[in-house]
Amino acid sequence: MIEILDPTRLARAKESGALVADILATLKGRTEVGTNLLDIDRWAKAMIVDAGAQSCYVDYEPSFGRGPFGHYICTAVNDAVLHGRPYDYALADGDLLTLDLAVSTGGVAADAAISFIVGDTQPEESVAMIGATERALAAGIAAAGPGARIGDISHAIGTVLSQAxxxxxxxxxxxxxxSTMHQDPHVANTGRPGRGYKLRPGLLLALEPWVMADTARLVTDADGWTLRSATGCRTAHSEHTIAITDDGADILTLPRHAQP
Structure with missing residues (x-):
């Protein structure tokens, strides 16, 4: 299903996006060496509930997962990159952490992810990998607009990642x-320009470049959810929800103080 939002529902999407961004910014600010992943999950739950919003994850039960996700945020550490299920782990200096969050307010969802390094140790390779996903995300957003095609976004993202x-x-x-977190169209992180669905104003897309340092192959963790690099290498992931407008694309998942 592909949804085109009217102005009323687009306003709700903006509320959801700002809440997602605010929560992620708060969690990043509170995360330090020794922070437990389960504490991050509890903090996320409290902020979602306090805002009167709904988690898109806690009851999420797709075919590729093992039962309901059961948590309020994805926390992926080092070699984990997607669907990281929080567990009893205290973060160490130099860990590469990805936080991925989706919430719904007023029946419309927004989704975003950030990767950052915990503590004072900042491994050069990890910093570069995070930067590549952020640049790829910016390129994908720049390629989005009315009349563009999904392949244009995929090509822009893939060009940055492959050149890196x-x-x-x-x-x-x-x-x-x-109205739901995952819908059509799929936006691959590489592709051919001029192909795929033509973008229309009112369409929401969650763009999420992610990479693994030395492999393209994933393996599923014993928890049935967390996806890790097959070689144990580090990973990074950046994501924004955008709305296609009459003259381009608006980023919905910026913290409120950063919104224009």
């Missing part, structure tokens, strides 16, 4: 979003 030297997995990527 990273293998690209196409099993998981960006997606449409609206």
């Amino acid at each position: 030297g990273y293998p690209i997995n196409t099993e998981f990527g960006g997606h449409g979003i609206g």
